[in-house]
Every structure is written in structure tokens, then in C-alpha cells.
Amino acid sequence: MTKKVQIGKTDLYANPIGFGANAVGxxxxxxxxxxxxxxDLVRTALDKGITLxxxxxxxxxxxxxxxxxxVLQExxxxxDVIIxxxxxxxxxxxxxxxxxxxSFLKQCVEDSLQRLQTDYIDLxxxxxxxxxxxxxxxxxALKELKDQGKIRSIGVSNFSLEQLKEANKDGYVDVYQGEYNLFQRDAEKELLPYAAENGISFVPYFPLAAGLLAGKYDKNTKFNDLRADMPLFQGEKFQESLAKVEKLREIVDKKPQDMANVVLAWYxxxxxxxxxxxxxxxPAQIESNLQTLNVELSSQEIKAIDEIFS
Ligand SMILES: NC(=O)c1ccc[n+]([C@@H]2O[C@H](COP(=O)([O-])OP(=O)(O)OC[C@H]3O[C@@H](n4cnc5c(N)ncnc54)[C@H](OP(=O)(O)O)[C@@H]3O)[C@@H](O)[C@H]2O)c1
Known part of the structure; x- marks a missing residue:
């Protein structure tokens, strides 16, 4: 059974590989x-041991x-699930x-409870x-809901450092979710250190840079979804990004796992x-991403990956 990790200072423990469900509905x-x-994506995630x-x-x-x-009802x-x-x-x-x-946040929680068909939200x-x-x-307002048992922990997302500090004035913020991946490392300047110092768990979103860090795109790949507007996928920037992915491939090719696994393990x-x-x-992508748990990175490999994208 996969070892679960404590999420920050909460009483929530999860498989370190969760599932981001923005492509579910x-x-x-x-x-x-x-x-x-x-x-089926949700069922596969839960069947294979993902908990969050x-x-x-x-x-x-x-x-x-x-x-x-x-799916939770069926x-x-x-x-067993952290929502x-x-x-x-x-x-x-x-x-x-x-x-x-x-008042609006309290209404949001009530509405989410209805849609999720549950009587508490973990985060x-x-x-x-x-x-x-x-x-x-x-x-x-979220602390009141936590005290009432409607939510088990409090998160904020896309806040600036100043907003996060204000939000955490009373020490109630458990989790911060922000964009962070090998191409987008701004969070290393202030947000990640603040989170580490204050016992806040930092959940990186777009960890695979919307698929780019799975190493499967080339200069001819065309996008017709939200990626069509993302700066990373435009013109020269896209070519530079692909070149970095090829450098990363030299490290990944020496390992039994896939590029996405190595990247997730690095975070x-x-x-x-x-x-x-x-x-x-x-579903196969979920199964593949769980292989991250088998990746072993040496300190040299961690540093080498850091340098390719620094
Ligand atoms: N808080 C926020 O504002 C915010 C914003 C964005 C996202 N999020 C959260 O973060 C989660 C992750 O973000 P994301 O899904 O947009 O981006 P991501 O995790 O960086 O990329 C996911 C995409 O990469 C591809 N992929 C995944 N696993 C793969 C594998 N093993 N091999 C090859 N390709 C693979 C799939 O796309 P293709 O099959 O199309 O290539 C997949 O949809 C979201 O689901 C959402 O829950 C939060």
C-alpha cells in the first residue's frame, strides 16, 4: 500500500499523487x-490508489x-477519498x-456539498x-465552516504573496495552490519559501505544463483548447521549451520511468x-502518473534538472 503523506499541518493524509479533475466534465x-x-478517469484514479x-x-x-x-455515490x-x-x-x-x-463563500461551500453529494469537503x-x-x-468565513465540520481544511489559490499573508494573518491557511512547473518557477522567489516557513502545503498546478513536460509534443503539434492561448505554446517560446524538454530527455532515458514521472517526482x-x-x-495517463512513486532521483539528477530549466 502506498505511503500517505500529511498535507501540511492538516489531519489529512493522501497518496502524494493526486488527480486534477479539470478535464472531468x-x-x-x-x-x-x-x-x-x-x-472512468475518477474510477481509475480511485481504483489504482489515488486518494485526492x-x-x-x-x-x-x-x-x-x-x-x-x-462516482462517489456508486x-x-x-x-477513503480526499475531495x-x-x-x-x-x-x-x-x-x-x-x-x-x-456570505458568497459560505454559499459556494453549500452548493459544492450538494453537487458532490456529501456532507463535508476535505479541502x-x-x-x-x-x-x-x-x-x-x-x-x-472558511474557519467558521471548518469549526462546523463542513470543511476539514482551508486553501487559497492564485493569491499574491501579500494576499496570502493577509489571508494567513491568524494562521488558518492550510494549503496554497499556485502555478508551478519546471517552466514557471516564479513561486520559488517568495511563495514557496513563505509556504515552507508557515507550514502551508504548496500544491503546484499545471505540473506537466499542460502536457508539455510529458515529452510528447514536437514543433508541429497544434492545439485547439486552452493551450492555444498559453504563452508557453507560442512561436519561439514553444521552440525553446521543446529544446529544454529534449535536454531533460537525456536524463529521463537512463531511467525506467517516463518523463512525466520524473518531472512529478522532482516537484x-x-x-x-x-x-x-x-x-x-x-485512464492510462493516470496509471502512468502513478509510476512517479517508483522514481528515485539522485541529488545530481535533481540539480541537473534544476539547471536545465533555471
Ligand atoms: N487553481 C487553479 O487556478 C488551477 C489552474 C489550472 C489547473 N488546476 C488544477 O491542476 C490540475 C492539473 O492541471 P492540468 O490538468 O491543466 O495540467 P497538467 O497536469 O500540467 O497537464 C495535464 C495534461 O497532460 C497530459 N498528460 C497527463 N499525464 C500524462 C502522461 N502520463 N503522459 C502523457 N501526457 C499526459 C494530458 O493532456 P493531453 O492528453 O491533452 O496531452 C493531461 O490533460 C487540474 O486538473 C486542476 O485540478 C488548478
Whole structure:
């Protein structure tokens, strides 16, 4: 059985390989998603030993949470699963605005509970900061929900360092989720050190740089989803990124696991990172990502990977 890791200072313990479920029912993010395949992704993740599922209201919207809720109902093993979800987006007509007000966040949690068909959420994140709400007040609302047993831990995502500090004024923030991968390392300057110093678990999103760090794209690959607009996938930047991936391949080729595994294992060597949440669109990718647990990286390899992308 896989050794579980404690998530920061919470009483949650998870397989360090989680599953990022934005491609489960996330029709607003990816075209041509099949909901049955989405449910199979969740089933595969849980069958193979993944314990943490990462979702959000806005994935779908609503559909990712609803499909996860359906799978949890059919399996009946709620207590074995750590559900992480997020809220802050509010629909105003056809537009979405961000709202971190205590009353809205409390409503978000109630609505997520309904969609997930459960009576508690293991980890609830404020998905994005709004401009108006003092962040300690926003987190204060989540602390009330934690005291009521509706959520078990408190997360924030996409906050600046200043917003994170304000949010954590009373020490209530358990988890920070932010973009971090070998191509996007800004978090190393301030956010990762702050998280490490304050016992906050840092969950990196886009760990595979939306698939680029799985080493399967080349200069001719075309994208028709959210990647079509991501800077990493544009023109010269894309060519430079592919060249770095080829350098990484020289290290990966000496190991029995795949590139995605080596990359995910590298993050797990960082202070403050307890777990990763790679996304997947095929069950086989989930099984493959679990091979990360078998990767052994020497200190030289950790340094060499660092240098390719520094
Ligand atoms: N807090 C936030 O604001 C925020 C923002 C973004 C994401 N997230 C979370 O982070 C999670 C991960 O992000 P992400 O899914 O967008 O990006 P990612 O994990 O960097 O990349 C996932 C994509 O890589 C490819 N892939 C995965 N495993 C692979 C393997 N073993 N071999 C080859 N290709 C593989 C798949 O795409 P293809 O098959 O299409 O190549 C998959 O959809 C999300 O699911 C979500 O839960 C949070």
C-alpha cells in the first residue's frame, strides 16, 4: 500500500499523487470531453490508489463536481477519498466575477456539498482573489465552516504573496495552490519559501505544463483548447521549451520511468510540496502518473534538472 503523506499541518493524509479533475466534465475548458470517460478517469484514479481528487465549481461549470459526486455515490467509499474543491466565481448574467465575501463563500461551500453529494469537503480553496474582500475576513468565513465540520481544511489559490499573508494573518491557511512547473518557477522567489516557513502545503498546478513536460509534443503539434492561448505554446517560446524538454530527455532515458514521472517526482523533492495533482484525459495517463512513486532521483539528477530549466 502506498505511503500517505500529511498535507501540511492538516489531519489529512493522501497518496502524494493526486488527480486534477479539470478535464472531468470541464466542457468550458476542453472541447469534446466525454462525461463517461470523465467518470472512468475518477474510477481509475480511485481504483489504482489515488486518494485526492482536485476539482472546482468552475470546471464545467459545476459538471466536474457533479460527476465526481456520482462516482462517489456508486462506490460508497467517501471516507477513503480526499475531495479538494474551489469556489469564488459568480455568474452575473453571462459574465463571471470573483467574489470572496464571507456570505458568497459560505454559499459556494453549500452548493459544492450538494453537487458532490456529501456532507463535508476535505479541502476548500478560495479559487481566485477578488479585489475588495480583506483576505483574513474571507478565510475567517472558511474557519467558521471548518469549526462546523463542513470543511476539514482551508486553501487559497492564485493569491499574491501579500494576499496570502493577509489571508494567513491568524494562521488558518492550510494549503496554497499556485502555478508551478519546471517552466514557471516564479513561486520559488517568495511563495514557496513563505509556504515552507508557515507550514502551508504548496500544491503546484499545471505540473506537466499542460502536457508539455510529458515529452510528447514536437514543433508541429497544434492545439485547439486552452493551450492555444498559453504563452508557453507560442512561436519561439514553444521552440525553446521543446529544446529544454529534449535536454531533460537525456536524463529521463537512463531511467525506467517516463518523463512525466520524473518531472512529478522532482516537484516532490521541493520543500513545502507534499503532493501533486496532474490532470489526465485518458485512464492510462493516470496509471502512468502513478509510476512517479517508483522514481528515485539522485541529488545530481535533481540539480541537473534544476539547471536545465533555471
Ligand atoms: N487553481 C487553479 O487556478 C488551477 C489552474 C489550472 C489547473 N488546476 C488544477 O491542476 C490540475 C492539473 O492541471 P492540468 O490538468 O491543466 O495540467 P497538467 O497536469 O500540467 O497537464 C495535464 C495534461 O497532460 C497530459 N498528460 C497527463 N499525464 C500524462 C502522461 N502520463 N503522459 C502523457 N501526457 C499526459 C494530458 O493532456 P493531453 O492528453 O491533452 O496531452 C493531461 O490533460 C487540474 O486538473 C486542476 O485540478 C488548478
Amino acid at each position: 470541464g466542457h468550458n475548458l476542453y472541447p469534446n470531453l466525454d462525461e463517461e470517460v470523465g467518470k 481528487l482536485d476539482t472546482a465549481f468552475i470546471y464545467g461549470p459545476k459538471r466536474s463536481e457533479e460527476l465526481i459526486g456520482e 462506490r460508497g467509499n467517501r471516507s 479538494a474543491t474551489k469556489g469564488a466565481h459568480k455568474f452575473v448574467g453571462d459574465d463571471t466575477v470573483l467574489d470572496n465575501s464571507p 476548500f480553496y478560495i479559487h481566485f482573489p477578488d479585489e475588495d474582500t480583506p483576505k483574513d475576513e474571507a478565510v475567517g 516532490l523533492t521541493r520543500d513545502a510540496i507534499d503532493l501533486v495533482i496532474p490532470g489526465a484525459k485518458k
